[in-house]
Amino acid sequence: MNDKAHSKPADAIELAIFASRITAVCEEMGASLAQAAFSPNIRDRLDYSCAVFDAQGRLCAQAAHIPVHLGSMAYAMADIVAARDWAPGQMIALNDPYLGGTHLPDVTLIAPLFVGEQLVAFVANRAHHADIGADSPGSMPLSSSLDEEGLVIAPVALVDNDRIDESVLGGWLEHLRNPPIARGDFSAQIAANRVGLKRLSALIGEGEAADVHAFRERLREYNDYARELAASALRELPNGRYTFTDVLDDDGQGNRDLAIACRIDIDDGRIAVDFDGSAQQTAGNVNCPLSVTAAGALYVFRCLMPEQVPACAGAFEDIQISAPEGSLLNARHPRAVAAGNVETSQRVVDAVLGALAHAIDDRIPAASHGSMNNVALGSHGADTAWDYYETMGGGLGAGPNRAGASGVQAHMTNTLNTPVEVLERHFPLRMRRYALRRDSGGTGAHRGGDGLIREIEFLAEASYTVLAERRRHAPWGRAGGGDGAPGENRLDSDTLAPKCTGVANAGQRLMIISAGGGGYGVSS
Incomplete structure (x- = not known):
């Protein structure tokens, strides 16, 4: 990238090309992860997701991987980025649902990209580990607290100065049933991030050819472009308040018919989705952090946008998500969440679709x-x-x-x-x-x-x-x-x-x- 190429604002064709190039970074990360992983869950089922974020943790691009991974990562990433000082050669790992994760089997690795001394962007991948140390095999137990679900990883440097911290990794492996498989999967995640850093560096330019200013300007134009396209689609939704309530079967601990209540307010393309009226957090593991709830809601609105809208932060700036703290959809630590990520997120989608059916009956x-x-x-x-x-x-x-x-x-x-x-x-x-x-x-x-x-x-x-x-x-x-x-x-x-x-x-x-x-x- 060079200054000459950015002497005038980018047009739609240039931005579409940029979108394809930065998305390709995520796709290659995913291909690398699948090829290098040891476990069938990652290698064969492709239970992983990859994304690129800017220096503030705003979503830049994602591959067409798993919506609950990507939406929740995008929602929580800014807070993760702001909470620590970053250095070249690091990779931070986490799975704590209350500190940016979803549920414990989904382990996220985040790597910063520096050009010289400038923090420019991040690459990240999230992969589901079939064993994360729960007493029951598969690490998806009928749990009633977070500690029963396995190893809880608060953000920690798994890689420092481009070297794996064996004290960190070894400490995790002691809790797992098959350490060689787990080590192989963590190594695959590290390798995928290294691929992402290399490809993203090539996109920005390396050595004297690097142009951080041009990359940042292109990201700004890209987000503005996404917001304009998204806003055009969202303005087609009729103004008004629309509601719907669906239920979960049960929480695995004897509590049945747990309500997921959704209220959507639409005002000239500005969307507010509120889940007030949903069930309170419960004894079983169908609770979820707000990031998972947001992932379900944002997914629905992404489906209403034209395919050419870039999947970046700008596309979602006019959508606000809220749920009462202490409810099923915004649970407090240390409530169990193993099934919230996989089951409650699905019912969030149903509730949002049900509400929107009152607004756009012929599209739902x-x-x-x-x-x-x-x-x-x-x-x-x-x-x-x-x-x-x-x-x-x-x-x-x-x-x-x-x-x-x-x-x-x-x-x-x-x-x-x-x-x-x-x-x-x-x-x-x-x-x-x-x-x-x-x-x-x-x-x-x-x-x-x-x-x-x-x-x-x-x-x-x-x-x-x-x-x-x-x-x-x-x-x-x-x-x-x-x-x-x-x-x-x-x-x-x-x-x-x-x-x-x-x-x-x-x-x-x-x-x-x-x-x-x-x-x-x-x-x-």
Whole structure:
């Protein structure tokens, strides 16, 4: 980048090229992370996200990875950046949900980019570790406090002066069931950030060719451009106040029908989303920090914007998110949050969509399957420790002009399934059935998508935990369309609770049956 190239304001084509180049940094980071990771959860399921931020922690770019990772990281990053002094050659790690994380398995690594003595930007990646030290395998327990969910990492320098601090990493590995796998995954995250720093440096210019001023000006123009495009889309939303309330099935600790209440105020493209009226923080682990709540709400509004709107801070400047402190959606330390990130975030999306349906009826689909259908399995009393974590798709809600897709991830997650061959090679498990759940989508002029059935046989005694939703409350249809079929969890012929844990014997089978999507419109 040079001064001549910035002697006049950038036009839309130049900014689109810049957006592609900075987004490519994130995409290459992700490819590097997947290729270097040891665990199937990161390597095969692609349970990670990568992003670039400016020197103040404002989002510059992100790859099309996992919305709940990216939205929460973008919401919390400015506070993380402001809380410490940064130095070249550092990488800060964290997973504390109350200090910028989401839930404990998601470990974030942040690396500053310096040009000379100037702090210019940050690269960051967040990856889900199937083992983060909880007593139950998979580190997604039926917990009632944060400490039960595993190792809590407040922001700490994992890398200093470009060298891994073995006292830090070694201290973590002592708490984990399979240290070599964990070390490999942390090393992959470090390598991904190094790739990001190298590519971002090339974008800015290196040595005497570096032009920090030009890069900062381009970022300013880029954010202004994103805000203009986003504002144009948001101004199409009719002014008014719109409300909707949905519920979670339960919290795994006996509390049912937990309300997620959403109120949206729209005023000439300025949006205020308030979750006052939602349930209070609860004993189970469906609580979430405000950053996760914000991620769900911002995701919905991003979906209403044109595809060419850059996914940067400028696009979201006119959207404000709030939730009462001490509520389910803005919990206080040390409330448990393992399922808040994966399940409550999905219901936040449903509540925001439900409210917006009163404003833009012809653009909002029926509810999708509404759960990440989390399954955590692992050794029980065996000499060889293993952990397996999986999320599973279901049916998408139908829309005004289309049927819902079947057997896919929805909304706040964007991972793959673990290939059957990988699962059976690495773990004492056998996949007995993996199929679409026919006719589980809601009826209507456009049918909802069908859910999935995944039946796993245990080849050795093992622990299991399931954290799922839409087992008691079906995904709702719209405009006269039928509800999708609720999901089910079974161990052999026994029906399990939406959130459950236990020990299975060799030969037993765990079946996860995900919900279908809601239908749209009245059948002719």
